[in-house]
Amino acid sequence: MPRPRKDDAEKKSVTWDPVRVTPLQDKIAKAKAKAAGLSFPEFTRQNNTTGRITPNHTPIEASLVTELNRLWIERRNLGNNFNQIARQLNRGREDHVCLENLNGLIEQMRLSDQKLASVLQRIDKAYGGE
Numbered sequence: 001m002p003r004p005r006k007d008d009a010e011k012k013s014v015t016w017d018p019v020r021v022t023p024l025q026d027k028i029a030k031a032k033a034k035a036a037g038l039s040f041p042e043f044t045r046q047n048n049t050t051g052r053i054t055p056n057h058t059p060i061e062a063s064l065v066t067e068l069n070r071l072w073i074e075r076r077n078l079g080n081n082f083n084q085i086a087r088q089l090n091r092g093r094e095d096h097v098c099l100e101n102l103n104g105l106i107e108q109m110r111l112s113d114q115k116l117a118s119v120l121q122r123i124d125k126a127y128g129g130e
Contacts, residue, residue, distance in 0.1 A: 016048075061126070067119050071112060078109050 021029070033043035037056040046053050082105060088096045 064119060064123055064126075071116050071119065075109075075112055075116075078105060078112065081105055 029043070030040055032053075033040045035055075036043060036053050038046070038053070042056075043053065085097055085102060085105070088094075
């Protein structure tokens with residue numbers, strides 16, 4: 001049995017004239033389509049007709065988002081500490097910088113890198129990254 005014919009209103013028979021964009025605009029639009037889990041034509045249709053994009057993917061589980069947020073805050077705080085040390089060194093106040101503290105910060109950043117890699121691997125496994 002053949003598939004039923006589409007209604008005239010459902011047929012995609014009208015083509016839009018090509019739109020010229022810069023390579024950067026093209027890259028950004030395609031990345032947004034990929035992030036939304038949509039094909040580029042479907043992303044463009046949704047964006048041009050309604051101005052809203054309905055993502056086509058499973059939402060990330062809350063625990064992973066919470067973990068990413070926690071790691072972001074941790075890394076931001078470590079960055080602040082590195083900046084304070086750099087400020088002291090740039091002002092010529094080497095005597096105020098303790099090498100043990102600097103080594104400890106570097107080690108904390110390495111641990112944070114490992115935690116981040118682990119979370120990203122879990123996201124990749126769960127949601128099929130490329």
